[in-house]
Amino acid sequence: MTRTFSSTGPLTLLEAALDALLHGVMPVTPRLVPLEQALGYVAAGMPPVVPAQPVRDIAAIDGWACRALDLVGASAYSPLVLPVAPIWVETGEAMPEDRDCMLQAGLVDCSGPMIQAAAEAVPGQGVRRAGEDMAAARPPMLEGKAIGVADLLVARKVGLSQLAIRSPRVRVIDVAADSHETFSMRLVVESLSASGVSIVGIETVERDAASIIVALDGEACDFLLLIGGTGDGHADVTAEALARRGVLIGHGIALRPGGTTAIGRLGKTPVVALAGSPHQAFAGFLALVQPVLDRLSGRSERPGIILPLSRKISSAVGLYELVLLGKERDMWTPLAVGDFSLDAMRLADAWLAVPGDSEGYAAGTPVSAFPLRNF
Template identity: 60%
Template sequence: MMRMQPSLGALTGLEAALAALLDGVVPVAPTLLPLYQTLGKIGAAMPPLVHAQPTRDTAKTDGWACRALDLAGASAYSPLPLMAIPVWVEAGVAMPEGCDCVLDADLIDCSGPMPQALGEAAPGQGVRRAGEDMEAGRPLIIAGHRLSAADLLALRSVGIGEIAVRAPQLRLIDLAAPASDTLTGHFIADLARASGATVFDIETVTRDARSVAQALASAAGDLIILIGGTGAGRADATADVLAARGALIAHNIALQPGRTAAIGRLDAVPIIALPGAPDQAFAAFLALVQPTIDRLSGRSARRQTVLALERKISSTVGLAEIVLLKQEQDRWAPLAIGDFSLDAIRMADAWLAIPGGSEGCAAGTAVGAFVFDDPR
């Protein structure tokens, strides 16, 4: 594991901190879960589809199952007598043998002594052909992708009731202090769940070193998140406790917002200590926690959406600064950089990190940003 010697007042570069945090971290083992628990989780590899779907021709709509050839020439002006009443089918049921189309309900007249067709149809009309939905050999899910409602629909359609996912178990320790810290704890828990982690109940402890140490000693999981107590206040003991346990990798990251974040490791379990303020914790979550959850869940690399900047972004050299963006037509409009209001957090569509060695980006520059509502 990569170790860094913490020094008071020094800032650790974001790239170096993230590399140290992720050093040796591997995806967790897959777990089988029922489908209703897997929405938003990251799928693991599964055997491909054995049989094409549907296995037989099925009706797309309710109506009369017919043979198109038997309807040739039928119209409302020239009804065509039929030898027998066609079979009525409901949407989704297998088509009767010899039938290749579905005729609307009002196009068969059964009021007289002999049924009559009042319209014709082409072969395949109203029918979903065998194998039309999914070919044999297709992956049921794409390993490393976030499971969507459409994925679960496809799985249910072939009778699968559970699926393999990688869902890292996250322990969240919230250091009780100002009311904002409690709000931050729930905010971070929601963000982690949306990233595919399984979050246990938030454990709330007082800020003193003994309470924090006891909480760490009993914490178990794939990732431990502490919230609060990372600053320079007299009651801020988080980094000191991690250092005393020999678990501290770095404290004070060259990141804005989120400078006072700390990272560490207890045995093989990564630890990330976030500042208590919501905007500071949010930025550190994006820069440090989200990549760690992605690594633990085996998630594929997140896609970036590239658009031109609507206006210039100025950044402080030496600090990696998180920028919140809103899409305005075909451009990224910066909402906030380095300091976030709750409204900016709420309204943002995407984010990007300006590297510490950059002074920013000129208006019109094409930049890649990570969208918050990433379907993959």
């Protein structure tokens, strides 16, 4: 049963907020998409590829297919006459049945009455053996991993035209306000797109509780995001609307930045209301939205990158503080702690959360951080 929190009580611990959001949430049903649409989405399970790749020995270079035994002792100073004529083969073509190595074009002289080789070779030289690229009965994709360009190459090589993905349907409600919150809405939508989700709708509503309540019951989705109206100002009515609709679980998370984020459940659908300022929305997305998207997409655990700190991180006890980090000379350098400037957000390579029971980390401490970019 989901635990209920008061919007006016003490701050909700981040762990409790995540437990409430993720309670009963399961990966969405896979669907097939064409290869050209699959890049960046999280792969679902697929039947294994039965044939090995390549299915037979192929040439790895352009050149002459030879028999290694015929080349023993051949050199540029003492060319050998070949008892059997070599066969020209292009890269990727099947090796002739009785040939086991390749020589480059300039190492075989076919200009005279006798064909001569000017180098030795060992069996398998210049050859890609059957099964060397991929053994038989291997899955074409790694379930739970984001599909990359190499995955698409494998899919095409084994003759697939579609891939199974899990792509949560996310609906976005923009609680209209001034321009800086419009920037936040775009930031969140672009972050969603980069996370491999299907955005089923973006709706802008007036900043009043009644309009927000009506918008909550829109098109069905797997995850509902609201942006704006979660602070303590007179016009910040998003949490009030969630409470009146019976959706609110908690308003005010023990998190910095992102502390005014509100969370809830609309039936079985997780709901997160992000603050309107860009740095607060960005932090709430990292700490609360991304874990829900990972669960819905069936994504495997995101591994952190462990590097020592170039300087210490000081953190307030009682709050999870998010830290933006830059990677410099195989060390993490703190760029922002608990309050993000736009410049820190732009330059950051990774982030971490300092637990509420910690005062931070000393310089040189190895810490695990989650990448914000592809290393």
